[in-house]
Amino acid sequence: MPATHEVLNQSAPLEAYNLFSRNAALADALAFNLPRARLAGARERLSALGAELGRRETLALADAANRYAPELKTHDARGRRRDEVEFHPAWHALMAIAFRHGLHSAPWSAPGAGAHVERAAGYLLYSEVENGTQCPVTMTYGAVPAIKADPRVAAQWLPRIYSREKDAALIGMGLTEKQGGSDVRTNTTRAVARGDGSYAITGHKWFLSAPMCDAFLVLAQAPGGLSCFFLPRLRADGGVNGILIQRLKDKLGNRSNASSEVEFEDAQATLLGEEGRGVPMILEMGVYTRLDCAIGTAGLMRQALAQALWNAAQRQAFGKLLRDQPLMKNVLADLALESEAATALVLRLSKAYDAEDGMLLRRVLTPAAKFWVCKRGSHFGQEAMEAVGGNGYVEEQVLARIYREMPLNSIWEGAGNVMCLDVLRALRKAPDVVAALAAELDAAAGRSHSYDAFCASLKDRLADAAEHESAARRLTQDLALALQASLLARHAPDFVFDAFVASRLGAPWTGAFGTLAPNAPFDALIARAMPA
Numbered sequence: 001m002p003a004t005h006e007v008l009n010q011s012a013p014l015e016a017y018n019l020f021s022r023n024a025a026l027a028d029a030l031a032f033n034l035p036r037a038r039l040a041g042a043r044e045r046l047s048a049l050g051a052e053l054g055r056r057e058t059l060a061l062a063d064a065a066n067r068y069a070p071e072l073k074t075h076d077a078r079g080r081r082r083d084e085v086e087f088h089p090a091w092h093a094l095m096a097i098a099f100r101h102g103l104h105s106a107p108w109s110a111p112g113a114g115a116h117v118e119r120a121a122g123y124l125l126y127s128e129v130e131n132g133t134q135c136p137v138t139m140t141y142g143a144v145p146a147i148k149a150d151p152r153v154a155a156q157w158l159p160r161i162y163s164r165e166k167d168a169a170l171i172g173m174g175l176t177e178k179q180g181g182s183d184v185r186t187n188t189t190r191a192v193a194r195g196d197g198s199y200a201i202t203g204h205k206w207f208l209s210a211p212m213c214d215a216f217l218v219l220a221q222a223p224g225g226l227s228c229f230f231l232p233r234l235r236a237d238g239g240v241n242g243i244l245i246q247r248l249k250d251k252l253g254n255r256s257n258a259s260s261e262v263e264f265e266d267a268q269a270t271l272l273g274e275e276g277r278g279v280p281m282i283l284e285m286g287v288y289t290r291l292d293c294a295i296g297t298a299g300l301m302r303q304a305l306a307q308a309l310w311n312a313a314q315r316q317a318f319g320k321l322l323r324d325q326p327l328m329k330n331v332l333a334d335l336a337l338e339s340e341a342a343t344a345l346v347l348r349l350s351k352a353y354d355a356e357d358g359m360l361l362r363r364v365l366t367p368a369a370k371f372w373v374c375k376r377g378s379h380f381g382q383e384a385m386e387a388v389g390g391n392g393y394v395e396e397q398v399l400a401r402i403y404r405e406m407p408l409n410s411i412w413e414g415a416g417n418v419m420c421l422d423v424l425r426a427l428r429k430a431p432d433v434v435a436a437l438a439a440e441l442d443a444a445a446g447r448s449h450s451y452d453a454f455c456a457s458l459k460d461r462l463a464d465a466a467e468h469e470s471a472a473r474r475l476t477q478d479l480a481l482a483l484q485a486s487l488l489a490r491h492a493p494d495f496v497f498d499a500f501v502a503s504r505l506g507a508p509w510t511g512a513f514g515t516l517a518p519n520a521p522f523d524a525l526i527a528r529a530m531p532a
């Protein structure tokens with residue numbers, strides 16, 4: 001067949017590169033948040049992960065896992081119930097990478113100063129590549145504190161959860177029911193004591209992701225009120241434990257992951273904590289899963305940015321590389337600022353999980369970071385996709401998948417409004433929270449007039465915390481922006497901090513990307529963020 005044309009002016013795929021060693025923003029945030037003694041070792045481990053994730057083969061696994069969606073097998077060939085989901089081999093290969101690098105449990109199995117920060121950096125890198133597998137990884141990481149509430153369950157299960165092998169145990173969760181997800185108090189699933197110390201659970205869950213997990217934390221109504229239960233997937237005799245998978249959700253994104261609707265029929269479970277204390281117990285898990293939503297979105301942003309920059313450095317339009325076109329420079333530099341600020345915020349937040357005295361900050365910063373970083377994610381994904389043009393919209397390239405993935409971190413584990421209301425609750429309940437936030441903001445005082453003025457007015461609003469519920473998004477947005485600026489002041493180059501403050505805190509800001517002032521340091525911002 002004669003060639004009709006030569007393929008010209010198409011960028012090479014971004015592959016075979018080290019995701020960690022090319023991420024200057026992450027390197028600086030890591031150095032700021034990790035104890036010095038851990039830094040060299042962490043860099044080595046993260047570099048190994050970054051190299052493994054950036055391999056062409058790993059990227060192909062992520063593509064395959066999302067292209068060949070999991071399949072539900074409710075029955076076997078003879079009509080007996082199976083209630084199993086079959087995944088493409090790529091899913092299992094990706095899970096093995098996450099296990100090997102301890103993303104599901106390392107801070108618990110090998111605790112120590114900086115353990116959550118290092119894990120956060122690893123999780124961020126992994127987010128750049130595949131997100132469905134992250135769902136059970138995150139739930140398992142988050143479930144450990146609740147599992148520790150029952151010494152017998154802990155003794156039996158934690159060694160399996162801590163394993164780095166392929167057969168490490170995974171934990172899922174069942175909260176959401178048809179009549180209410182944010183408001184789990186409306187749960188109707190019932191728990192009846194069986195007289196042998198265990199309970200029988202009957203009812204349904206409208207969303208239960210990764211239903212092949214080895215066990216689930218489930219909310220159900222016991223005689224003493226809404227309670228949290230540990231529900232293994234298999235009974236002691238190897239049969240499925242009264243979990244009937246009804247169907248899999250047909251989702252916008254996160255396609256490699258199975259999200260199911262289930263019914264429980266006399267499923268055997270163990271109470272965690274006390275009857276009636278289910279919500280505080282499950283929130284022990286929720287803070288970690290919310291943390292991961294923010295980290296995950298920072299990772300998605302970074303990969304979207306990397307793709308946009310990589311393409312712009314090779315693709316020409318109107319006789320010039322895209323990266324040299326003034327208006328495209330503005331878009332790319334603005335995306336780079338947003339990505340760096342998101343990275344800074346989530347790494348600082350994960351440090352609050354490492355320190356005893358981080359409790360106050362993590363209480364308020366977790367919902368704030370989940371709201372703001374995830375809220376910016378969808379807009380970010382759209383803009384990065386547009387920067388790549390028509391190719392960005394096509395499934396063969398990763399930006400389409402990233403774009404479909406973005407809204408999820410904002411919805412699950414508590415949607416945006418629920419996060420902002422939680423920020424208000426944290427501010428109103430504990431005046432110490434305001435003091436902890438003020439200390440973070442003061443750490444960068446005196447660097448810029450705009451920053452100081454923004455923080456002064458914000459601190460007043462935080463202190464009286466009397467803002468009406470309807471203003472909670474604005475307060476949370478401003479809090480997140482101020483904290484991001486404070487962190488950039490402390491560990492990013494001056495030009496990053498200056499550009500962030502000038503665009504987000506100084507002048508009225510529309511939130512649209514590509515609206516930096518004409519004197520912004522476009523080239524420096526782009527050069528700092530370039531992936532290869």
Ligand SMILES: Cc1cc2nc3c(=O)[nH]c(=O)nc-3n(C[C@H](O)[C@H](O)[C@H](O)COP(=O)(O)OP(=O)(O)OC[C@H]3O[C@@H](n4cnc5c(N)ncnc54)[C@H](O)[C@@H]3O)c2cc1C
Binds near residue numbers: 176180183208418
């Ligand atoms: C792909 C996927 C997988 C999931 N996997 C799981 C899982 O494994 N286990 C599980 O338990 N759940 C899971 N969920 C459910 C998820 O956590 C819920 O969808 C989410 O918490 C929102 O609950 P909801 O859908 O009932 O929406 P609703 O509670 O009806 O909320 C709808 C909207 O109302 C807003 N809202 C709620 N209350 C207020 C208020 N007081 N003031 C103002 N606004 C408010 C919310 O912010 C939201 O925007 C999953 C969801 C998805 C999409």
